[in-house]
Amino acid sequence: MKRELGIATALVGVFLFAYFVPISDERVSNALLEAFRMLQWYARNHTLACVVPAMFIAGGIGAFLSKETVLRHLGAQANRFEAYGVASVSGTVLAVCSCSVLPMFAGIYRVGAGLGPASAFLYSGPAINVMAIFLTGRVLGYDLGASRFFGSIVLAVIIGLMMEFFFRREERRRNESFIDMPEPPPAKRSLLQTVLFFLAMIAVLVFSDWSSPSQTMIERTDGSRMKVSVLLETTSIYRVQVVEAVGNLSKGTKQDIPKSEIRVKEDTTPAGYERSAWIYRNRWYFAGVCLAAVLAMTFGWFDGGERLEWMNQTWTFAKQIVPLLFGGVFVTGFVAALIPEEAVGRLVGGNSLSANLVASVIGALWYFATLTEIPILDSLLGLGMGRGPALTLLLAGPALSLPSIAVIYSVFGWKKTATFVGLVIVMSTLVGWAFGAFV
């Protein structure tokens, strides 16, 4: 019944949109075009090299890593260092699907290692899965990708410890209904084999996704030259950002250049990046070698049932994530084109404390469907959001949303929930602010 109601609402929504959208309005038709441009940009640049391999890795994690082994380190008997350590990083392997985070969190809190590690896990779990980190790095830049990863882990421990400290008196003995942490199934491979297998898969992703460190010199058909970095490439246009001011274009201006107007496009990579550029030129050879290694291991070490399970898991993720991601990209492209640039700049531009705070609060309340935070931020950055507030939003975003706050409340009670939400907002703001001051 609920499901049918949802379908009906969606149909009515699409109908109303189709009925009322002022398609002849120039801004709206521009926005539609922009949405398709953005979709093509993702399809051409982020799909084959990043999303597809990452999905196989996520599938492999779901199929081959024993979650039971990890959860045992979060049980009631685990010592505190172990519990905090495992809780803050285990999101990479446990939480490939963000909806599975909440039961694990409730379990760790109620019958496992307690409030601190549970808070740490709840905070970092949804943010640091393999796909989120790689896509962040690829789309938003490696500085943001790496800061998101390490920021989430470090903040998780800090927030966990603070929660435990604030509520140290209330940490009475929790109910004794001890969960038997599920018995891990007998290992089919040595740890070394598992590690090698995942390293080889990640290496494929790293190489296939190696980004060009280049700058480009563009000479247009009218003879003007400019130094740019290419932001977006579709079949018909380049969107570029001016690196050195020319004529009336100041540094940082963004511009669409039709491909027909470009006479020469020349690679002017700065010195010092030769090695990186060399890897970039040969990236498919490296990726190919790693892929061959993955295939060899797959057929040498895994049996048919396990391979099938791996493909099943990968397919499950694909079905879940691809529509969200591409739908998200399209909608984001459309909406972003309608948002006035000044409004974004005023709210989250630059790196003021208030810009970071706004980003933090939005991130904490808004629900981002898996991975859609990335195209959304991509657009906001294009509209003038600062990189500090962008990191803030990435840090506060995945852990919290209004729906998840409601579930956390049912587990924690209002006092702990409010403290947790407050800590996430404040700490994310501070870290994003520091990052923004640094870059």
Place this chain on the structure above:
Amino acid sequence: MKKIQILGTGCPKCVALTANAEAAAKQVGVAYSIEKVTDVNEIVKAGVMLTPALSIDGKVVSMGKILSPDDIAKHLGS
């Protein structure tokens, strides 16, 4: 009458497991009732941390995986 419960917060995996459980029950041909447990607190109380989990007559038989209809049929048969 077999009481089948699917424990999970409602992600696509839980939907898949529910479908498999129904298929299995029809295959075995027993009378059954199927219930989805989506409240996190209830899930944890049942002793489950890895979702989706399958419980038959109040006993958890699997956690964190999508059992095939054949596997579920074996549990229902016993």
